[in-house]
Amino acid sequence: xxxxxxxxxxxxxxxxxxxxxxxxxxxxxxxxxxxxxxxxxxxxxxxxxxxxxxxxxxxxxxxxxxxxxxxxxxxxxxxxxxxxxxxxxxxxxxxxxxxxxxxxxxxxxxxxxxxxxxxxxxxxxxxxxxxxxxxxxxxxxxxxxxxxxxxxxxxxxxxxxxxxxxxxxxxxxxxxxxxxxxxxxxxxxxxxxxxxxxxxxxxxxxxxxxxxxxxxxxxxxxxxxxxxxxxxxxxxxxxxxxxxxxxxxxxxxxxxxxxxxxxxxxxxxxxxxxxxxxxxxxxxxxxxxxxxxxxxxxxxxxxxxxxxxxxxxxxxxxxxxxxxxxxxxxxxxxxxxxxx
Amino acid sequence: xxxxxxxxxxxxxxxxxxxxxxxxxxxxxxxxxxxxxxxxxxxxxxxxxxxxxxxxxxxxxxxxxxxxxxxxxxxxxxxxxxxxxxxxxxxxxxxxxxxxxxxxxxxxxxxxxxxxxxxxxxxxxxxxxxxxxxxxxxxxxxxxxxxxxxxxxxxxxxxxxxxxxxxxxxxxxxxxxxxxxxxxxxxxxxxxxxxxxxxxxxxxxxxxxxxxxxxxxxxxxxxxxxxxxxxxxxxxxxxxxxxxxxxxxxxxxxxxxxxxxxxxxxxxxxxxxxxxxxxxxxxxxxxxxxxxxxxxxxxxxxxxxxxxxxxxxxxxxxxx
Amino acid sequence: xxxxxxxxxxxxxxxxxxxxxxxxxxxxxxxxxxxxxxxxxxxxxxxxxxxxxxxxxxxxxxxxxxxxxxxxxxxxxxxxxxxxxxxxxxxxxxxxxxxxxxxxxxxxxxxxxxxxxxxxxxxxxxxxxxxxxxxxxxxxxxxxxxxxxxxxxxxxxxxxxxxxxxxxxxxxxxxxxxxxxxxxxxxxxxxxxxxxxxxxxxxxxxxxxxxxxxxxxxxxxxxxxxxxxxxxxxxxxxxxxxxxxxxxxxxxxxxxxxxxxxxxxxxxxxxxxxxxxxxxxxxxxxxxxxxxxxxxxxxxxxx
Numbered sequence: 001x002x003x004x005x006x007x008x009x010x011x012x013x014x015x016x017x018x019x020x021x022x023x024x025x026x027x028x029x030x031x032x033x034x035x036x037x038x039x040x041x042x043x044x045x046x047x048x049x050x051x052x053x054x055x056x057x058x059x060x061x062x063x064x065x066x067x068x069x070x071x072x073x074x075x076x077x078x079x080x081x082x083x084x085x086x087x088x089x090x091x092x093x094x095x096x097x098x099x100x101x102x103x104x105x106x107x108x109x110x111x112x113x114x115x116x117x118x119x120x121x122x123x124x125x126x127x128x129x130x131x132x133x134x135x136x137x138x139x140x141x142x143x144x145x146x147x148x149x150x151x152x153x154x155x156x157x158x159x160x161x162x163x164x165x166x167x168x169x170x171x172x173x174x175x176x177x178x179x180x181x182x183x184x185x186x187x188x189x190x191x192x193x194x195x196x197x198x199x200x201x202x203x204x205x206x207x208x209x210x211x212x213x214x215x216x217x218x219x220x221x222x223x224x225x226x227x228x229x230x231x232x233x234x235x236x237x238x239x240x241x242x243x244x245x246x247x248x249x250x251x252x253x254x255x256x257x258x259x260x261x262x263x264x265x266x267x268x269x270x271x272x273x274x275x276x277x278x279x280x281x282x283x284x285x286x287x288x289x290x291x292x293x294x295x296x297x298x299x300x301x302x303x304x305x306x307x308x309x310x311x312x313x314x315x316x317x318x319x320x321x322x323x324x325x326x327x328x329x330x331x332x333x334x335x336x337x338x339x340x
Numbered sequence: 341x342x343x344x345x346x347x348x349x350x351x352x353x354x355x356x357x358x359x360x361x362x363x364x365x366x367x368x369x370x371x372x373x374x375x376x377x378x379x380x381x382x383x384x385x386x387x388x389x390x391x392x393x394x395x396x397x398x399x400x401x402x403x404x405x406x407x408x409x410x411x412x413x414x415x416x417x418x419x420x421x422x423x424x425x426x427x428x429x430x431x432x433x434x435x436x437x438x439x440x441x442x443x444x445x446x447x448x449x450x451x452x453x454x455x456x457x458x459x460x461x462x463x464x465x466x467x468x469x470x471x472x473x474x475x476x477x478x479x480x481x482x483x484x485x486x487x488x489x490x491x492x493x494x495x496x497x498x499x500x501x502x503x504x505x506x507x508x509x510x511x512x513x514x515x516x517x518x519x520x521x522x523x524x525x526x527x528x529x530x531x532x533x534x535x536x537x538x539x540x541x542x543x544x545x546x547x548x549x550x551x552x553x554x555x556x557x558x559x560x561x562x563x564x565x566x567x568x569x570x571x572x573x574x575x576x577x578x579x580x581x582x583x584x585x586x587x588x589x590x591x592x593x594x595x596x597x598x599x600x601x602x603x604x605x606x607x608x609x610x611x612x613x614x615x616x617x618x619x620x621x622x623x624x625x626x627x628x629x630x631x632x633x634x635x636x637x638x639x640x641x642x643x644x645x646x647x648x649x650x651x652x653x654x655x656x657x658x659x660x
Numbered sequence: 661x662x663x664x665x666x667x668x669x670x671x672x673x674x675x676x677x678x679x680x681x682x683x684x685x686x687x688x689x690x691x692x693x694x695x696x697x698x699x700x701x702x703x704x705x706x707x708x709x710x711x712x713x714x715x716x717x718x719x720x721x722x723x724x725x726x727x728x729x730x731x732x733x734x735x736x737x738x739x740x741x742x743x744x745x746x747x748x749x750x751x752x753x754x755x756x757x758x759x760x761x762x763x764x765x766x767x768x769x770x771x772x773x774x775x776x777x778x779x780x781x782x783x784x785x786x787x788x789x790x791x792x793x794x795x796x797x798x799x800x801x802x803x804x805x806x807x808x809x810x811x812x813x814x815x816x817x818x819x820x821x822x823x824x825x826x827x828x829x830x831x832x833x834x835x836x837x838x839x840x841x842x843x844x845x846x847x848x849x850x851x852x853x854x855x856x857x858x859x860x861x862x863x864x865x866x867x868x869x870x871x872x873x874x875x876x877x878x879x880x881x882x883x884x885x886x887x888x889x890x891x892x893x894x895x896x897x898x899x900x901x902x903x904x905x906x907x908x909x910x911x912x913x914x915x916x917x918x919x920x921x922x923x924x925x926x927x928x929x930x931x932x933x934x935x936x937x938x939x940x941x942x943x944x945x946x947x948x949x950x951x952x953x954x955x956x957x958x959x960x961x962x963x
Contacts, residue, residue, distance in 0.1 A: 051525040052496065064861055093863035106854035109685055110876040119872070120862040153682035159613045160383060170858070189382040189552040194596040194609035217526050219598040223607045246600060260527045262555045264597045266578045269559030281495070 005210050006040040006063075006178060011072035013058045017285065030285055032058035034234040035072070037311070040178070045204060045211040047225035047242065049218055049257065051281055055234040056214045057101075060182045063212065064096055065089055076178075094124055097171035101183040103163035107155040114151035117141065117169045124174060140169040145199060161192035168199065172207070180212045185220060197223055219261045222246060230254045233284055233292040236311050240318035248331040250320040252297050255330040291323070299324055343370035344513060344546055345394075350406035350416075352386065352393045352570075358618040363389040365570035366406070371514065374544040376537065378557035378578070380593065381567035384614045387550050390567075391516050395433055396423045410514075429459040432507040436519040438499035441506070442491040448475075449487045452506055459510045474505040478535055497528040504532065508539055515540065516548045521556065533560045554590075555597040558582060563649070566590050569615050569625040572643060576650040586652040588630045624655070632656065689880070692956040699952020702945040709942060713761035722752040724759040725910035736930050745930040747920065751910075756917060757935045763913040764939070767827055768894040772886055774832030779839025780882060784870055786840070787847025798844065801837050809834055813905060822908050827900065831893050842885055846878050880957035887950035891943040898939060914939040 013033040018025055032055040040046050048056045061067040063074055065081060074081040081092060100106035107116055117137045121128060138148035144165040155163055164184060171179050181200065185193040201224050204211055215221045221228055222242060229239045230253060238251040249255040263269045281296075282288055288295050294304040303323050311321040322328075352364035364386040371377055381387045393404035394415055408415040410431065415423060427433075435441055443451055452471035456462045462470060468487070475483035478501040491499060500520060507515055517536065521529040533549075537560050540547045549561055557564065557578070564581045566574040566589065574587040585591040595608035612629040615621060621628060624637040636655040644657035693699055717724065721741065731740050732750040744753035786797040813830045820826055850856060851874070859869050898915025900906045906916050914935045921932030 051527055061857075066857060066861060090863045090865075093861065096861075098858070098861045100854045100858060102854055106858050108855040108859075108873050108877070111872070112682055112684075119859065119864060123862060123864050123868070149679045150682075152679055154684050156685065157682060161613055167858070170862070174862075189614075190555065191382055191552075191593055191596045191610045192613075194598070194607045195611070197598075197607055198609055217598075219600045222600060223598055257527065258600060260530050261600050262526065262530060262553075262558065264555035264558050264582065264594065264599060266558045266582050272559070 003041045003043075004039050005042050005077055006212075007073075007075040008039070008063070009037050009073045009075070011036045011059070011062060011074060012070040013055070013062045013067055014070040028285055031055075031234045031287065032284065033062060033069075036229075036231070036234075036236050037072075038229055038236070038239055040210050040212065042177075042210055043204070043208045044227070045213055045225045047221035047228040048212060048214045048231060049216065049221055049228060050231035051216060053233075053281055053284055054231045055284070056216075056231050057182055059231070060098065060180045060212065060214050063180055064093070064098055066098075094120075094174045095177045096180070097174065097176040097178070098180045098182060099164070099167050099171050099184045102187050103160050103167055104155060106167050107163055109155055112152050112154055113141070113146075113158075113166055116155070116166060117173055120170065120174050136173065137169075140173050143172070143203070144169045145195075159192075160188050161195055164188060164192075164196050165199070168196075168203070172203065175207075176209070178210045178212070180214070182214050183216065184213075186216065193220065200224060217261065218246070218257050230257065233281065233287050235292055236319070236321060237293065238318070238320045238322075239311070240320075244316075244318060250314060250318060250325045250328075250330070251293075251322050252299050252328065252330065253293050256296075291321075299328055344373045344375075344411070345371040346407070346409040347371075347390075347394065348407040348409075350390055350393060350404065350408065352389045352398065352402060352404045354399070355401045355403075356618065361617045362620070363402070363570055363617060364393065364404075367565075367567070367570075367572050369565055369572070369575070371546050371548065373513065373546055374540070375563065376540060376547045376549070376561045378561035378564045379548060379550045379567060380552070380554050380557065380564060382552055382614045384569075384617060385567040386570040386617075387567045388518050391433065391518065391548065391550060395427060395431065395516070396420060397433075428455055428512075429510045430512055431514045431516065432510065432512040433516040433518065434503050434507040434520055436522055438496065438503045438523075439491065441503045442499060444491050447488050447490055448502060452487070452509060455506070455509045471505075471509065474509055475502070477508070477539060478502070478505045479531075480505070497524050497532070500524060500528075500532060501535070504536060508543075508545075511543055512545060514546045514548065516550070518550045519552070520549070522551065522553070529556065530559075536560070553597070554581075554593045555599075566593070569620060570617065571625070571653060572651070573626070573653045574651065580650060586646065586650070586657065587654045588632050588656075589626050592629075624653075689953075689956040693952055696952040696955060698948045699956075702948035702952070705941065706945045706949065709761070709938070709945070710765065713758045713765060716758035717755055717762070720752065720755040720758070722755050724756045724912075725751065727751060735928070744934045745928065747928065747931045748924055753917075753931055753934050756912060757914070757938055759911075760913045760917045760935060761938055761942075763824070763907055763911065764894050764897060764915070765942070767824075767831065767897045767913070768890040771828050771831040771835060771893045771897075772889045774828065775836035775839050775889065776882065776886055778832075779836035780843050780875070780878065782836070783840040783843025783845075784847050784874055784878065787844040788851055788866065788870055788874060790848075790851075794844070798841075801840055804833075805837050813900060817905055822905070824907050824911075827897055827906065830900075831896055835889060835893060839882070839885065839889070842881065843878055846881055847874055850874050850877055880953075884950055884954045884957065887946055887953055891946040894939070894942065914942075 011033055012031065012035055015030040015032060016027050017030045018027060036059060038046065048059060050056050058067060062069045069082050076092065076096065081089065084092065114134060114137050117140055118133045121133050121136065134151070138151060141148045141151065146162060146165050146169065155166065158166065185196050188196060197220065200211070203209065213221060213225055225242050227239065228242050228245050230237045230251060232253050237253045238245070238249065240250065245254060246258065249258060263272065290306050291304040291309050294300040297304065301324065307323070309321045309323045311319050313319055314325065347367065347369050349366045349368060350364055351366055354361045354363055367390060379387045389398070392398050394408045398404060404416060406416060410426065415426065449468060449471065453464060453467035456467040456470050457464065472483045472487055475487060480486055480498060480501060494502065504520065521532050524532065533556065536547060539545065549557055551557060561578055563577055564575065565572055566587065568589050574581065574590045581590060582594065585594055592610035596610055598607055610629055615625055623639055624641050627633045627637040636658065641653050641655045643651050643653045645651050646657065722728070728746060728750040731742055731746050732748060734740060734742050734746045736743055736745040742752050744757060746752055782797065786794045816826050816830055856869060856873050859873055897906060897913055898918065901913050901915030902919040907913055917935035918932060918939065921935060925932050
């Protein structure tokens with residue numbers, strides 16, 4: 001796509017972990033993210049989905065240089081962010097922002113809401129007068145659905161959903177071009193999740209933002225993403241256009257994730273067979289050889305134990321990392337007719 | 341069938357810097373043996389505090405009124421010593437964060453054999469065998485060996501399964517689970533919910549599932565109690581609640597569940613935020629967020645009995 | 661859609677309202693502290709005590725080193741004006757106790773202040789920057805920590821002679837180590853909080869993060885530790901004075917007075933009882949205030 005703003009190539013984030021007892025200490029590499037590549041266009045939303053421990057949060061932080069990357073490139077408008085020195089990277093932060101999972105923890109409890117939203121402005125535009133800064137802060141609060149007269153309140157005086165709106169206002173105040181959303185609704189009540197999702201989607205359309213939207217739940221992602229990347233143990237399993245992914249997943253893991261999403265319908269939920277994902281995810285410290293998913297995959301054959309499947313392009317343009325993608329038919333059968 | 345637990349006019353209030361906060365404002369419900377009840381509401385609806393009060397586990401600044409009769413004995417009037425006899429034995433509670441329920445410095449075995457030795461009068465070896473059996477029931481692989489491990493050696497999902505096994509150890513008559521799967525991955529959630537259901541059916545145990553996610557209870561519970569701002573706003577069987585919700589709040593909760601099984605581009609949200617419990621609005625507390633509010637809503641609605649265990653706290657049900 | 665309009669109207673209406681005042685965590689803590697009777701009582705007693713030791717010696721008809729030859733070793737008496745009695749050489753115990761209180765409290769406050777400034781800066785910097793700087797800085801702390809304190813004090817006394825400044829230096833030099841360790845530990849955990857990460861993602865620089873995000877969130881712990889350090893320092897000074905390493909005669913501190921009084925305990929118990937009483941009350945008060953602060957700043961039973 002010509003309008004690509006972000007291009008990630010072979011990105012890896014490894015952490016050195018000490019293992020063993022007092023005497024047999026050794027350093028092991030925890031491959032949180034292992035060779036992930038994707039592209040993101042202007043105004044597009046890419047969902048990143050996977051179970052906890054799949055490396056999606058590390059990926060989010062590596063994109064913004066908050067954790068060091070071991071390898072790879074993060075090309076932002078053609079410029080490799082990983083190669084920038086601290087000072088240049090700091091300037092780039094105006095364009096790249098992040099929204100965190102825990103709305104209350106991401107706000108300094110000792111600062112007023114106004115100061116929290118204004119902080120990025122102070123940092124980048126120290127010359128702007130306080131009155132103007134506060135004017136802008138009030139504007140942002142209104143934009144995200146907060147009452148501007150609450151500007152002098154403290155985070156603990158707000159509910160979880162409102163705190164997340166404050167976090168969104170802080171991320172938007174510098175007019176960024178890309179926002180990385182790290183599970184922005186996982187900590188919220190279901191009734192409030194919908195508010196925040198709708199807000200993010202409206203803002204994205206209005207401001208033509210590019211979003212990387214991280215979640216552990218496919219059903220949330222569906223309502224906001226154009227494309228979805230499914231991650232497992234640090235690797236991309238499938239990158240596909242959202243509609244196609246839900247209709248006919250290419251990877252057995254995607255299909256298992258879709259089938260394990262709770263169905264809010266008593267009749268269907270009770271008659272549904274088990275998901276097939278029986279065991280827990282293997283430790284990322286000792287990922288399985290071959291395809292990392294083979295230990296939980298109902299379709300695994302000998303080859304999957306041996307060879308690592310590459311992320312390859314399928315004829316219709318989506319990407320998948322599975323040896324058997326062509327032969328498997330994982331189409332999701334809709335359980336009930338659509339009732340609206 | 342007589343009820344196992346009868347709760348009448350339960351009230352919980354907290355003394356806070358903002359003044360008195362009424363977290364629970366008079367709830368009534370019955371729990372029958374073997375029944376599975378879901379208590380659904382947003383944070384601040386009082387769903388957790390109500391059950392902490394029944395268990396005598398309220399924070400220091402909280403106080404509770406009302407009755408909670410367990411086999412006819414009022415738990416609220418009991419001394420903490422008598423209550424301790426029931427806690428963990430007849431009534432067990434498991435919490436959202438498994439790490440807070442597990443002592444990181446003790447092996448699983450040490451934490452699991454105390455209860456059965458104390459409450460069931462088993463010897464050490466018997467208690468251990470019993471604990472291993474429970475771990476096997478919650479599908480911990482190699483329970484005989486892993487029982488000697490410490491909490492940090494398990495994954496999050498396994499830890500939660502261990503706390504469930506601990507909750508089940510003394511074969512309680514009631515198991516109260518407070519958001520047991522919210523912190524877990526979707527792939528694990530369904531399995532744990534199923535597991536609790538299986539154990540409950542086998543031992544004819546009553547379960548209470550406290551959650552904010554109506555979608556998560558569809559497959560596992562019999563009856564639903566929807567709470568809002570410290571009150572019950574609707575009750576009914578799972579089928580009734582999902583197929584024909586009566587209260588606008590329940591309908592809002594259902595509409596806001598993101599679904600994979602429907603092609604529907606807009607996600608409906610309940611507007612606004614849960615009310616501030618220290619400064620509740622007059623009239624119907626849900627009025628400000630309700631799309632069907634009308635003049636009558638200036639008065640607080642009673643809980644209208646709709647027959648056969650159904651009830652809704654909404655003026656739309658007013659027969660007059 | 662009716663729902664959306666309904667709330668949009670409410671939202672527009674609310675936009676015209678005036679600014680709402682926020683209630684900071686500090687105000688909350690303050691209100692909780694005011695409800696703690698032990699802490700409030702202790703604070704009032706301490707305030708009275710401080711006024712007394714500051715103003716008292718000026719109002720007294722006697723100087724602390726004035727010898728009243730007519731009433732040596734006099735028991736407390738209303739008639740001769742020595743309300744707390746006198747010591748063996750006829751010095752008024754009341755004025756000496758108040759004067760000694762000045763020294764004791766001054767040592768407590770100044771030495772704590774010294775340890776506070778050094779400890780917080782040192783600990784916050786070590787904790788925030790981490791890595792090699794942290795290792796180097798904390799090893800230095802370990803090394804100083806390992807020096808025997810009494811040996812260190814005696815060495816200072818021998819080299820520089822007995823001087824009140826040296827007591828500040830000696831006590832402060834040891835106490836900031838604990839403060840630095842506590843602050844570093846807190847900083848390490850704060851550093852991993854999401855709001856610090858958020859600030860970094862917004863491009864906020866190190867010194868600003870320490871100033872705006874780390875230190876304000878440390879203050880609670882630091883305040884508690886400070887109120888608990890003051891009595892500890894007073895006690896250390898008393899101990900030094902008791903051993904004869906404290907301030908020089910005729911100046912004295914509570915510790916020195918207790919030491920003097922202990923020698924005449926059998927013949928003139930009042931020379932021991934009054935300074936000891938003041939010392940003990942002060943220690944209790946600071947501990948109550950510290951406990952109150954801790955409960956107020958770190959409420960476990962929040963809804």
